[in-house]
Amino acid sequence: MKKYFLPSAKAALVLVYLVIVAGALVRMTGSGMGCPDWPKCFGYYIPPTEEKELLYTIGKEYSKGQVIIKDEALLVAKDHFVAPTNFENTHWEKYTKHDYAIFNPFHTWVEYINRLVGALAGIACIIALFFSLGYWKENKKLFFYSLLICFLMGFQAWLGKTVVDSVLNPYKITTHMLAALLIVAVQLSVIYSVQEKQKTKSLDAEFKWVLIAALGLTIIQIIFGTQVRESVDTIVEAGLPKEVWLQNPKGGFYTHRSFSIIIVCANSFLFWRNRKLDLGFTKMNGVIAIICIEILSGIAMYYFNFPFGSQTIHIVMATLLFGLQFYLVLENFKKINNNTRL
Numbered sequence: 001m002k003k004y005f006l007p008s009a010k011a012a013l014v015l016v017y018l019v020i021v022a023g024a025l026v027r028m029t030g031s032g033m034g035c036p037d038w039p040k041c042f043g044y045y046i047p048p049t050e051e052k053e054l055l056y057t058i059g060k061e062y063s064k065g066q067v068i069i070k071d072e073a074l075l076v077a078k079d080h081f082v083a084p085t086n087f088e089n090t091h092w093e094k095y096t097k098h099d100y101a102i103f104n105p106f107h108t109w110v111e112y113i114n115r116l117v118g119a120l121a122g123i124a125c126i127i128a129l130f131f132s133l134g135y136w137k138e139n140k141k142l143f144f145y146s147l148l149i150c151f152l153m154g155f156q157a158w159l160g161k162t163v164v165d166s167v168l169n170p171y172k173i174t175t176h177m178l179a180a181l182l183i184v185a186v187q188l189s190v191i192y193s194v195q196e197k198q199k200t201k202s203l204d205a206e207f208k209w210v211l212i213a214a215l216g217l218t219i220i221q222i223i224f225g226t227q228v229r230e231s232v233d234t235i236v237e238a239g240l241p242k243e244v245w246l247q248n249p250k251g252g253f254y255t256h257r258s259f260s261i262i263i264v265c266a267n268s269f270l271f272w273r274n275r276k277l278d279l280g281f282t283k284m285n286g287v288i289a290i291i292c293i294e295i296l297s298g299i300a301m302y303y304f305n306f307p308f309g310s311q312t313i314h315i316v317m318a319t320l321l322f323g324l325q326f327y328l329v330l331e332n333f334k335k336i337n338n339n340t341r342l
Contacts, residue, residue: 009190016180019121025110041115043065057083060082070087074099139193148186174223174226185322211270228256271288294317
C-alpha cells in the first residue's frame with residue numbers, strides 16, 4: 001500500500017488545483033449561479049441543456065426534488081407524479097434558499113463541470129487516505145493528516161453550497177478560496193513528509209524568515225484580489241462594457257496593485273540570497289517565473305480590457321505561488337531539524 005500512497009497523494013493535489021482552475025473559469029465566465037441548487041443542478045444529477053426541460057410539461061414524469069422555472073421563480077417537486085393537464089400547486093413548493101431563477105445552458109455546464117472536478121478530487125483524497133494506512137505502524141500522523149484533508153474537502157463542498165445559497169456573497173467566496181489554500185497546504189505537508197528529500201548545501205535563517213513573510217504577503221494579496229474581483233463582478237452584472245470596468249476601481253484595487261510591489265521586492269530578495277549563498281532552493285526560479293506571469297496578466301487586465309483567460313491565469317498563478325512558497329517553507333524547517341547551518 002505504501003508504494004501507492006505518494007502517487008495517489010500527488011494525483012489528489014493535481015485534482016485540487018484543477019478544482020481551483022475550474023473555479024477560476026466559473027468566476028471568469030460569471031457562471032457561479034449556473035446551478036442554483038446544491039448538490040444537484042436544477043434538481044438533476046445531469047443538468048438540462050435546454051430551457052424547455054425546465055418548463056412545466058403536461059404528461060412529464062417528475063421526481064421529488066426536480067426543479068422547474070415558473071413565473072420567474074424556482075419550484076421544487078414535493079413528490080413523484082405525472083404532470084396533469086392543469087398545473088397543481090399541491091405538487092410544488094417554492095425554492096426558498098434564494099430567488100435566483102435564470103437558466104443559461106453555458107453557465108450551467110461550466111458550473112456543473114466545476115462540481116464534477118470537485119467530486120473527482122474528493123474521491124482521489126479518499127483513495128490517498130486508504131493508501132496512507134500502509135504507514136500506520138511507522139507514521140500514524142500521516143493517516144490523520146490524510147483524514148483531515150478529506151474532512152476539509154467536505155467542508156469546502158459545504159462552503160460551495162453556502163456560496164450558491166447566498167447568491168455569491170463576497171465574504172463567502174473569499175472563505176471558499178482560503179479553504180482551498182488550506183487544503184493545498186495540508187496536502188503538500190503530507191507529500192513532503194514521505195517524499196525522498198533532496199539535500200541542500202546550507203540553510204540561512206534570514207532567508208527562512210523572509211520566506212515566511214513572503215508567504216504571508218501572498219495570502220494577504222490573494223484576499224485583496226478576491227475583493228477587487230467582487231467589485232468588478234458588480235460592474236459586470238450592471239452590463240457595462242469591459243472598457244469601463246476599471247475606470248473608477250473600488251474594492252481596494254490600488255492597494256492590491258501597490259501591494260504587489262512589496263511582494264516583488266520580498267521574493268526578489270529571496271531569489272538573490274538563494275543565488276548568493278548557493279542555498280540550492282531551485283523552486284525559487286519557479287516563484288519568480290510565476291510572479292512575472294502574475295504581473296503580465298495583471299497588466300493585460302488593466303490595460304487591455306480583460307482579454308480572455310487573463311483572470312483565470314491571474315487567480316491560478318496566485319495559488320501556484322502559494323503552493324511553491326509553502327513547500328519552500330517545509331524544506332527550510334525540515335533542514336533545521338537536520339541540524340544544518342543557521
